[in-house]
Amino acid sequence: MKVISKKTIKNIVREIVDACDPELVILFGSYGRGKPKKDSDLDIFVVADLPGTASEKNRFVDRAITSSSFGIDIVVRSREQVKNALKGRDWFIQEIFAEGKKLYAR
Numbered sequence: 001m002k003v004i005s006k007k008t009i010k011n012i013v014r015e016i017v018d019a020c021d022p023e024l025v026i027l028f029g030s031y032g033r034g035k036p037k038k039d040s041d042l043d044i045f046v047v048a049d050l051p052g053t054a055s056e057k058n059r060f061v062d063r064a065i066t067s068s069s070f071g072i073d074i075v076v077r078s079r080e081q082v083k084n085a086l087k088g089r090d091w092f093i094q095e096i097f098a099e100g101k102k103l104y105a106r
Contacts, residue, residue, distance in 0.1 A: 011067045019064030022048035028100035041071030
C-alpha cells in the first residue's frame with residue numbers, strides 16, 4: 001500500500017464533518033507525526049457529542065467514511081470526556097493533543 005495523500009485525508013475529514021458536525025478532528029499516530037510508512041493506517045481522533053457507547057460512536061463515524069480502501073482507526077470522544085481525560089492525565093489523549101495534527105476545528 002502506498003502513503004495516503006493529503007487530498008484523500010482532506011476528503012475523509014469532510015465526510016466526518018458532514019456526518020457528525022464534530023468540534024475537533026485530529027490526525028494522530030504516524031501520519032500525525034508526519035512519518036507515515038507504506039503500511040501505516042490512518043488514526044483519527046474526533047471530538048463530537050454523539051449518542052451511544054464509545055464503540056457505537058466509533059462505528060457511526062467509521063461508516064460515514066466512504067473514500068478509503070485502507071485501514072482507518074477512529075476514536076470518538078465527547079467534549080466532556082476529553083476535558084476529564086486531560087484533567088486526569090490520560091496519557092493517550094494527552095499524546096494525541098501533543099503530537100497530533102489538527103485537521104478541523106469548529
